[in-house]
Amino acid sequence: MRLRNRSLVTRIVLLSVGLLLLIQLAVQLVVRSSIENSVRQNLQRELSADEKVWARLVEQNAQRLSLGASVLASDFGFRAAVTSEDEETIESALENQGARIGATIAAFLDTSFQLKAIANAQDAALSSQSLTALGQAMARDGQQGRMALERGRVHQFVLVPVRAPLVVGWVLMGFAVDEALSTDMLAVSGAHVVIVNQSSGQPVQLLHTTLNNPPLQALAEGARARGLVTVAEDQYAVRSVALDAASPSLQTYLLRSSTEARAAFERMKTVLLLIAALGLLLFAVGSSMLARRVARPLDLLVADTERLGRGDYGQAVNDFGRQDEVGNLARSFDRMRLNIQASQAEIRQLAYWDRLTGLPNRAQFREALQTAADEAPTLAVIILDLDRFKHINDVLGYAFGDRVLQTVARRLHHLAEAEQALAARLAGGEFALLLAGAQAPEALALAAKINQAFVEPVSLDGQTVDLSAAIGIACWPMHAQEPDVLLGRAEVAMYVAKRKSLDMQVYDASLDSTSAQNLSLLSELRQAIDGNELRLFLQPKIGLRDDSVVAAEALVRWAHPVRGMVQPMQFIPFAEQTGFVRYLTLWMLEEAARQWKSLQPENGTLRIAINLSTRDLMDLDFPQKIDEMLDRYGVPREGFCLEITESAIMDDPQRAETTLNQLAASGYKLSIDDFGTGYSSLAYLKRLPVSELKIDKSFVMGMEQDESDAKIVRSTIELAHNLGLTVVAEGVENARIYALLAALQCDEAQGYYMGKPMISTDFVQWSRDWAARPRAAA
Structure with a gap:
């Protein structure tokens, strides 16, 4: 959201630098990962070389010691002393030669490897048994430079025979090599050395180290996993090397510092960071210059569009002489200016002049x-x-x-x-x-x-x-x-x-008074539906063959809280003019459906007739609306008859026919109301899916006195029956008309003679009273 509120230049720079920064971060991550891998690999390679250097140092030291012992063994005076078993002379020779070559242990063993003499008085504490065992093992294996732990330090021993000319004894010399070898190793290769004794069942014993307080357990685990071990705020790669195959408990750990290994890479990383920072800076400057080169013409185009928005189309839009996208955009704006200018002229013409x-x-x-x-x-x-x-x-x-x-x-x-x-x-x-x-x-x-x-x-x-x-x-x-x-x-x-x-x-003001009343009436009609002020009235339809109540026409009355009971002629025409009649029709349908079951006789089915207006027939969704309404109340389609006036059909015959076909397909009985008063009844009668004609009361009420009306009624009944339709006559005011209609085989009659419109709650009782009347009274 913040980025969208910034200027175009800022957004271009931020996005460009942001993308480059992401790339740089990705590069740094890759470099860091590569450096770590390289450091680990280099440390392992260097430790492999260190292992060889260590082995070489051990071997060279053994050769040097062996040479010093050989000089003593070949000395004529020493051999004479051995032959004469002069122990003082032997001890003195051992002490002198050991001092010259730096031996810490110098001893003479007889041919049975028993200790006969040893240099230095403090060495008397040495176990003759351990020296005997060591000499026997070295003679048996022919191994020089045997490593062994003596007096808490690692010694490298050499065994040289004394010949006169046969072997008359053995010179055994040991040299403390832990500190010397470690120092040489650190000086030659730079690798640190930790020497430990790992006797089975005993705690690990640190013998010598070039580091301060190395974690022995971590060293062992690091050597096995070939990972890095933290020692004194640094991390080291570890390699475990056996000092001597014959002494597996003596182990040497060679360590390489990762900090030293990373030093060269860290310098490279620093250079890369400097290059990245410089690149970001140059990229930011370059993208800013490029963005300003793009944004400046756009700012000018914005000014041009604001001028166009004010309706000033006289000045051309500058294309800055550019042939790129910005120039194309400017030229497009200029073409738009010309088109708008032409359109505005035409719009002004259309806005103020009638084209026809x-x-x-x-x-x-x-x-x-x-x-x-x-x-x-x-x-x-x-x-x-x-x-x-x-x-x-x-x-x-x-x-x-x-x-x-x-x-x-x-x-x-x-x-x-x-x-x-x-x-x-x-x-x-x-x-x-x-x-x-x-x-x-x-x-x-x-x-x-x-x-x-x-x-x-x-x-x-x-x-x-x-x-x-x-x-x-x-x-x-x-x-x-x-x-x-x-x-x-x-x-x-x-x-x-x-x-x-x-x-x-x-x-004249008196002519316009109805307009204000109509506005008030529309508002009051809406309130009538919402406030439950409408009432459902029913007028019975009698079957002329058996005088039974077969149907009822639904009518609406308005129980106005101030005006009292308002008759339909006072509000239905206005509702038709304003289109509000659609809401009245839906109210009547729902109210009739709600009461339908309570109005049914014990035997047969009572149909309820509902008048449809032109607005209803023009609504293509009307069939679906009443289907859903009847389904909601569980009312069958044959329980309703829908009455349509000829004038409603003639307003838009094709659209009305479509709606009527949908209603007939759903199962509703359709009736043409006020038949005979329209202009094109016969032309459409054969095409419409109606099953009933309702003769207008103007003909029925006059048929008793006017022969022409009687002929029209008779002809209409015959026409309907020939077409397979039933006939309802409305406006039956007396018994004479009722009898004439029965004689003409009219199917149903409706009028004040049988019953006036009554509120629906009284209709059931009226139906019982009618059925109880003697037939002669009818």
Whole structure:
């Protein structure tokens, strides 16, 4: 997060140096690992050489000692003393010769290897038995330089025969070699020496060392594992060497310091670190210079983009004369500048002008209205909407409708120029004129001229279309203090004129009172659903063959907390206009499904009929919604009948047909409500998956007095039966109509004669009462 907040130069430098630093760290780790491996390998190689040097030193010392003993053994006086068994002379010769060659032990053994004489009085304490055993072993093996532990020190012994001329005895000389050999070894090879005695079952005994307090157990383990052993804050590689094969308890440890072995490598590491640090510094400087070379043009491009963002497209973007990616980016920005400049010109044209008619659009008209309101003391807004324009598009096509709009625009434009007014197209077939410095009389006069201009029909491609429009007028400041409000009130007046089939209408506050009520009504309708204010009412449907209750139509009533019981005609049309009817339909479906099981008779199935609106049929997800709802309450599909008006189907026949096919496939019974009042019933009847027709009550209620209505009812019943459909007649107000419908073999009847709409909780008892009535009473 911190890196993203830094400048581009800083990020490039940090990333570049960071990557190089990671590489350097990786190199250092590899070098360190390589150095460690090299140090260990070099230490082992050096210890192998040290082992040979040690063996050579031991061998050379044995040769030197053997030569000194041989000189004594060949001395004529010494041999004479041996022959004469002159012990004093023998001891004196041993002492003198031992002193000359540095022997610490000098002894004469007879041919049976028994001790006969020994130099130095303190040596008398030596065990003659150990010297006898040593002499016998050396004579038997023919080995010179035998190592043995005597008087707590390691001695190297040599055995030389005394001949006169036969062997008359043996000269045995021992030399303390621990300190001498160790010193020579350290001087010759630089390896430290630790000599120990590892007698079986005894603690390890340190005999001599060139180090201070070496850990003997760690030395043994390090020698076996060929690892490093810590001694006095340093680490040593260890190699174990036997002093003498005949004396396995005597061991020598040769040690090499890893610090000394690393010294050369440490110097190399220091040089590498210096090189790495210098490289980092040079890389940081170089990457900073490179980043600045990239970032400087980008900073200039940022300034250019900010200028473009302010809408200044006149100055070209500098490409710095570069042919690299930065230059390409700059040239791309310049091409973008040109494209935006062209697009902005087109957008301004689209934003303020209607492309089809060439007139100002709603946005420009509103700005002109705002300007005029600021400058003129009075003004008038005229809004007109073409009559039957949707029908023109549906019948003659949208291309023809566009040409009609162009013709209307030309007429309005010429009229506006003559009256020094501004004409604009707001949307669809809706136009507006702004008349500055005018009031209602001038606006009414202009509206009359507009109507006069529409007297002449439009003739295009042999087709003649009559024009007319509903005109609404609102004046400033009398009708509104804000331009948007003035536009809205002119539209209110226009809609009133269209609804009342007037040529023109001036805004009046009384005309707009319903708008505020409608806003309040929509809010209250939402609260009605959330606050459980709606009630489900049912009106029974009677089967005319056996007078049984076969179905009921679901109706909604609104138990308003202030207005009391609100009838459907007071809120259903408004709900249909605003689209809120979809929520009412879903509420009725869910409430009916919730109560369905409690409404069922002991024998048979009671269907509940629900009216669907145009909005419901346009919702392609509607079938899935009610399927999920009925599944949730465990209600079968045949328990519901969905009633659709012809007008709902005709708004969008193809889309409605798709929805109805889905509903029929799910198992719902479909019924066409108010049959006979539409325009294209027969054309679509054969295509729609309906199973029931519901004759509109306007025909049923009049069939008793009007023969034409009776014929329509009879024909509809016959048509439906021929098509395999059942028929429901609504509006049955008396027993006479009930009997006529039964005679015409109508299937079901619905009306006040049998039962008025009642709250669903009373319906079950009413059904029992109806079944208990004598048939003659019906």
